[in-house]
Amino acid sequence: MPLKNIEQPEVITVGKSTRLRKYDGKYEKLLKGYQDPYVYQNSEGIFDDDKKPDLNYVKGMCEYLDKAGELYFIEVEYNGRFISVGDVTIKAENPPISIWDAKYRGIGLGTEVMRAVICRLKILGYKKVTGSTVYKWNIPSKKMHERLGFVVTGENENEWFYDLDL
Numbered sequence: 001m002p003l004k005n006i007e008q009p010e011v012i013t014v015g016k017s018t019r020l021r022k023y024d025g026k027y028e029k030l031l032k033g034y035q036d037p038y039v040y041q042n043s044e045g046i047f048d049d050d051k052k053p054d055l056n057y058v059k060g061m062c063e064y065l066d067k068a069g070e071l072y073f074i075e076v077e078y079n080g081r082f083i084s085v086g087d088v089t090i091k092a093e094n095p096p097i098s099i100w101d102a103k104y105r106g107i108g109l110g111t112e113v114m115r116a117v118i119c120r121l122k123i124l125g126y127k128k129v130t131g132s133t134v135y136k137w138n139i140p141s142k143k144m145h146e147r148l149g150f151v152v153t154g155e156n157e158n159e160w161f162y163d164l165d166l
């Protein structure tokens, strides 16, 4: 959905070989990634393997995120073409990010993409990111948010809540 009535770009260039590409309705691309236990435990807080995300789950999630903000595939260049390796939604309240494939995690991609999210939110005129929610067991996400300047505003048993002044 356009944020502030400004059209969502087809592509946002993040780095030399990284870009965000506007979600095109192909929710099935998320299925393999969201069926990785690491992703559903850290992103969805699901630990019961019987409840792991199915096609209907990723469809509902994409429909919601596409309405709530600007939903993109995270794409990296591989053998001369771009492949989708994750998803991110640009919105000022709890912008979610997920890198589906383990080999693209822990190499700085999440931090690089979140910098592009912050930049886009500033361009759109937002002054603050609120309510970013991180499960307490998700150390890479905690570190990423803190490295980017997010500050803890609250917690419950399982989650940290973060805000960022833009």
Ligand SMILES: CC(C)(COP(=O)(O)OP(=O)(O)OC[C@H]1O[C@@H](n2cnc3c(N)ncnc32)[C@H](O)[C@@H]1OP(=O)(O)O)[C@@H](O)C(=O)NCCC(=O)NCCS
Residues within 6 Å of the ligand: 038, 039, 042, 043, 097, 098, 099, 100, 104, 105, 106, 107, 108, 109, 110, 111, 112, 133, 134, 135, 138, 139, 140, 141, 143, 144, 147
């Ligand atoms: C959370 C996530 C987006 C972070 O992106 P990433 O590309 O893996 O993270 P980065 O490589 O940019 O690293 C971010 C920080 O975590 C640290 N880190 C990365 N992997 C780590 C690991 N396995 N163990 C401990 N620290 C780790 C990095 O050193 C870095 O910290 P620093 O800046 O203090 O050095 C990504 O791991 C992911 O998609 N995870 C699964 C889904 C998910 O958890 N989504 C977020 C829900 S809030």
